[in-house]
Amino acid sequence: MKKKLIAAAFATLIATPALAAPATYAIDASHTFPRFSYDHMGMSKQILSFTKTSGTVVLDKEAKNASVDVTIDMTSVNTGFEPFNGHIQGEDFLNTEKYPTATFKSTKVVFEGDKPVSVEGDLTIKDVTKPVTLTITSFVNMPHPMLNKDAIGANATTVIKRTEFNAGKFAPGVGDEVTLDIALEAIVQQ
Template sequence: MTTAAETKSAVTTWNIDPQHALAEFKVKHMMIANVRGQFSGVTGSLTLDETDITKSKIEATIDATTIDTREPQRDAHLKSADFLDVEKFPTLSFKSTKVTAAGDDELEVEGDLTIHGVTKNVTFKVEGPTAAHKDPWGNTRRGIVATTKISRKDYGLHWNQALETGGILVGEQVTITLEVEFIKAA
């Protein structure tokens, strides 16, 4: 009589630690230099399949009202109907649809990004997930850094102003970077 060895599940769930998660963006201002901003209200989870990373999934939600560019008037304008319209669309979200290994500790994570009520397919270049580490409080953590570029016009963010000397006030291309720590769910 033979018995099959029990196999331990290689699929684990990890929750985003909102205290150690940041969504940043940069966009050209007056065609001269980048303006950077960030959102601090990041939540979500990672379902990690360590046996086959391509079966992993990630979901994230960002509180649009937490936007901070270090300029209160600009922040108020970005929250207005000219841009994010946070009263109608209080969150931004991402839900993965495909994960592809792209090299050592690098992934391409494709999925649906929703901004301003518009959903488009994007691909994030991802570093990680890092190896699991215990923190001083007994939690197990991992981290990622994910980056993509989008056209803000694809999401209905068309507001702009022509400059007297030519050009425009706000660039079209936006670079988005997420730096996230996850805590393993119990």
């Protein structure tokens, strides 16, 4: 009788579907590029990017919960013109010698159905931390076509004021409002 009870309990465990656990995804640095744009003296919209980003996304599909933790290497700013890269990294703007990284840490991810639609969190630039909300404009969770691993892809955007992060030289001639656009891909860690 005891063997039958053990066998029945074991069979129940096997037959019960396992609850999905949160999965941690490592940011794919070769496909994650934060960009920022601003008005340049009413003449043009300048679009710049950062080429080195790291971090993780934790996604719990069943609970519809997630968290995001991103670090941007501010010395990797890419203006398309090497002397201007140095200018942007200077004391009046990013001051990368003193503040080489910026971070974003989520405090809340809002879902509609199965998809996240916004991420609230704390953005830190030059040791100044401000709350921001990223609007997710696209999101996909699927097997990566080349790596055969679970992956996520997303695009998100928000607007900040550079003067609030002590980077406001030449404002308002050079626009104070900066649009951040983030293209992110991340691969599940195993």
